[in-house]
Amino acid sequence: MLWHPSGVYSVGFDLDLTLADTRAGITAAMEALALRLGVAIDPAVVVARLGPPLETELAHWLPAADVPAAARLYREMYAGIAVPMTTLMAGAREAVDAVRANGGRVIVVTGKNAPDARRTLDALGLRVDAVEGSVFGAEKGTALASFGAAAYVGDHVGDIAAARAGGTVSVTVATGPYTAGELRDYGADVVLADLTHFGGWFDRWRTGAAHP
Ligand SMILES: [Mg+2]
Structure with a gap:
């Protein structure tokens, strides 16, 4: 067209x-999520492959059953942590x-x-x-x-x-x-x-x- x-x-x-x-903001939000959940997430790896949905990314770091709750928590924090950065x-x-x-x-x-x-x-x-x-x-x-x-x-x-x-x-x-x-x-x-x-x-x- x-x-x-x-x-x-x-x-x-x-x-x-x-x-x-969004790299700095997503880095900070992922660090906050890792701290809250007590899991290892490397934000540098996350921001190096930005594009696919959040759930796809979280599945690299968490058991599948834990992904929906982690995604909810991340989204609760996103506006306050990531958007201003x-x-x-x-x-x-x-x-x-x-x-x-x-x-x-x-x-x-x-x-x-x-x-x-x-x-x-x-x-x-x-x-x-x-x-x-x-x-x-x-x-x-x-x-x-x-x-x-x-x-x-x-x-x-x-x-x-x-x-x-x-x-x-x-x-x-x-x-x-x-x-x-x-x-x-x-x-x-x-x-x-x-x-x-x-x-x-x-x-x-x-x-x-x-x-x-
Ligand atoms: Mg993009």
Whole structure:
């Protein structure tokens, strides 16, 4: 689907390590969780593979039966511990503004639960049109399709699968667990070093100078 200046189109964005640098906050929240549960969790390992749902991550550290309660406890602490420590990724505000300034809608489609995703966006002062939470990989595609998203911007190979499933252009930034080469090898349509390069690409794309 190409950008159409006369229509209302949406661009989807992932949250963690695409728009929001959640590494310090997640490190602190994971340290607090490990302390509360008396289990070993290495936050450096956790933040090096951010993207999949919390339950998937916790299953690496806890017996399966303990994961739901641990996830509840983590989420109880997340707003107080992690959200205030979260910062903008370079170029995030400008990328969101570029879409909105051209009449587009910005949809955040994230593995994070929707309430914490909204709190994070509010704390960062990012204004978006909709938030769809608790989805990952191809599940994100359903959300992207329902919003008629023209592109999905993410940092994880799961976000490329999401874009494919949603029938959208896959735009990636090498600011998460994957290098630019890995994202390209996985089949991303567009690979950017970071979101500071989004505006330039977006202008070429929406005016038809770049395919995609
Ligand atoms: Mg991400």
